[in-house]
Amino acid sequence: MASSFEKHMDMKTGLIETDVTFDIEKLQNEYRKILEEFEPFKREMTAKHTKIDNFGGFCLRGIDKDNLGELSYTKFYKEKYNKDITEIDFSSNTMLYRGYFKEILDELESKLDNLYRIRIIATDSGLDYHTDGDYFRYHIPIHRSKNFHLNLDVNGKIEKYHFENGGLYYFFGEQRHSTVNPDRENRVHLVFSSYNALPPS
Numbered sequence: 729m730a731s732s733f734e735k736h737m738d739m740k741t742g743l744i745e746t747d748v749t750f751d752i753e754k755l756q757n758e759y760r761k762i763l764e765e766f767e768p769f770k771r772e773m774t775a776k777h778t779k780i781d782n783f784g785g786f787c788l789r790g791i792d793k794d795n796l797g798e799l800s801y802t803k804f805y806k807e808k809y810n811k812d813i814t815e816i817d818f819s820s821n822t823m824l825y826r827g828y829f830k831e832i833l834d835e836l837e838s839k840l841d842n843l844y845r846i847r848i849i850a851t852d853s854g855l856d857y858h859t860d861g862d863y864f865r866y867h868i869p870i871h872r873s874k875n876f877h878l879n880l881d882v883n884g885k886i887e888k889y890h891f892e893n894g895g896l897y898y899f900f901g902e903q904r905h906s907t908v909n910p911d912r913e914n915r916v917h918l919v920f921s922s923y924n925a926l927p928p929s
């Protein structure tokens with residue numbers, strides 16, 4: 729882990745809205761290519777393992793290089809491998825780590841040191857309040873749902889945040905958070921974890 733960019737934030741911090749932006753057309757084209765190529769596979773995998781058909785996606789870097797379906801749930805792997813799973817276990821690239829996603833993730837990795845558990849999450853629903861872990865969770869929206877928002881517990885006060893396509897956002901995973909998608913439009917985010925905060929550019 730890079731020593732120069734030690735974690736410098738804690739639960740007092742809200743969502744960090746960076747000034748980094750990515751080419752939204754390229755992001756959407758890359759996602760479209762994956763959908764065309766792997767949609768049937770994705771449906772089969774998510775239905776089989778999550779029993780949730782409106783919360784799916786793809787795995788670009790996970791525990792198992794052959795799992796392309798978004799199966800990066802700690803519980804699933806804990807049962808499969810019968811051991812405690814940490815974020816660092818999600819470090820094998822799948823064949824979907826490619827193209828424009830690879831280009832921007834390689835660039836981010838040079839600034840953040842290792843990235844873990846890289847996924848494309850697609851869902852038209854929200855998620856109840858939960859915490860993730862002792863790391864930062866980064867989001868790059870590929871398709872935003874207009875009224876979708878993140879609720880983040882910042883020192884006991886709930887702050888509400890919206891996302892723009894192609895932006896780069898992150899927050900500390902031990903902060904309690906939930907997501908709300910009132911219009912039930914699909915929202916698609918490229919999501920990954922890092923133990924480091926993005927250094928100022």
Ligand SMILES: [Fe+2]
Pocket residue numbers: 858859860905
């Ligand atoms: Fe979360």
